[in-house]
Amino acid sequence: MLLFPNAKINIGLNIVEKRPDGFHNIESCFYPVGWSDALEVTLAETFSFHADGISIPGNASDNLCIRAYEMLAKDYHLSPVKIHLLKTVPIGAGLGGGSADAAFTIKALNQLFDLGISVDEQEQYARRIGSDCAFFIRNKPVYCFEKGDQFDTIDISISGKWIVLVNPGIHISTVEAYSGVVAKRSAEDLRTILSQPISEWKGHVKNDFEATLFAKYPLLAETKEKLYSLGAEYAAMSGSGSTLFGIFEGELNAKPHFPDFRLWQGILK
Known part of the structure; x- marks a missing residue:
């Protein structure tokens, strides 16, 4: 089973x-947003986890995908x-990539083993892994509150x-x-502002x-200002950083303007 865990952005973040x-x-x-990892989960004789691509810091045994499997394996006696x-x-980038991987692991296991776990129950499992992990179960725009794990x-x-x-390649931990x-x-009430046209967001969101x-x-800060200079209707840092995003009215090829940074661009759904 092959899935594509996508990232998210924070539009506004009040602590x-x-x-x-x-x-x-x-x-x-x-x-x-559409920036995605690729996650393959298949039946096996023994459990294994392997990651390619961007190097993931820390011990591989602590990966959130493994934690997701171990939770469900304990409750549902899953085979390997x-x-x-x-x-x-990118990691440490305010995009929730690790949380998405864990949430999609839960969804993959639910489908692979036909467990019949409801969406609400999947969210509860995800909340045990990380504050923003539950968002990726439904994967739709939401207003979040409390630890970032309650939605409206x-x-x-x-x-x-x-x-x-x-993403300029700066790793920022949540603790930092x-x-x-x-x-x-x-x-100002965030939901009220975001209900206004995007032209009203700058300086308020x-x-x-x-x-x-x-x-x-x-x-x-320089990257944010550059996005505005390229015509962004709104630009900000996502989450606890370090990824910056700009929202534009029409398509823009931003790659020539950020040749040394990781970049993703596409249409918002």
């Missing part, structure tokens, strides 16, 4: 407050599988727009990103990580 459990409550819009991951979505509908109209994702922020509630990370990594 509301620090929780007693050490996590933070946030407000954001998660929006799926072979998992092969081709990693192309959102009125946003950017389907058909052209998006450019630019949060170390520089001060949590506070936004004076903000990512709270940008202030400290732009000061630490000026290249991020």
